[in-house]
Amino acid sequence: FARENFLSGKTLSMIDSMAAQFMGVLQQIGFVGGRRSLTIRRLDARSEQLPIIRAVIASGLFPSVAAVSGRTRPKFHTREDGSVVQPHPSSIASRTDAVDFSSKWLVYGEKMHTAKIYLRDSTMVSDLTLLLLGGNVEVSEGDVITEQGPETSFSMLDKYVNFTCDARSAHLVSAVRAKLDELLAAKVADARLDIGSSGHALVGAISELLRAESARANREATGAREALEL
Structure with missing residues (x-):
């Protein structure tokens, strides 16, 4: 596998060892529980969803x-x-x-x-990944005017990162972001909290949002490539 995919076997072994150590630390502080084999299978449930992996990295x-x-x-x-x-x-x-x-x-x-x-x-x-998982967001309502009407702007990192969207979408994004922050704060306050249960619907909704956005971007990229080939 490593040879076919131009990967270093030694590096992969090191990553596996580090992952095991990290899992041990999370178990010691109570962030995850149960037998290691069962825990890894449960936490690995979304490991093949590329938008989720990108969101975690971000x-x-x-x-x-x-x-x-x-x-x-x-x-x-x-x-x-x-x-x-x-x-x-x-x-x-x-x-x-x-x-x-x-x-x-x-x-x-x-x-x-x-x-x-x-x-x-x-x-x-x-864009959505940064909005949901990228740190503090400044919101300015109605300060951008388009043909469709006033829009809401989001900014991060002293306005280095900027987004705009209609008021309804802005409200939904803000609500999801607030719920996610609330869930993570509750987990930090109580390491034994099982967010897989208490946050199941929220995590599922965020996963679906990221998946849908990724699918849309892929369709647009495919269309752009086909247009260039014409």
């Missing part, structure tokens, strides 16, 4: 966010640098001819300064 790496402008010849910017940065040559994101940048945002784990400024590892994330 929540862990925020506020390390890079803006992406352009789809076929994208340019990358970070808030701190102001100028153009580049995905590291070892990163899949550096293959701009093979990667369709259907999102305006990347989160990254490490930034390197050599002859250029490189993002060593990065993951494309959606």
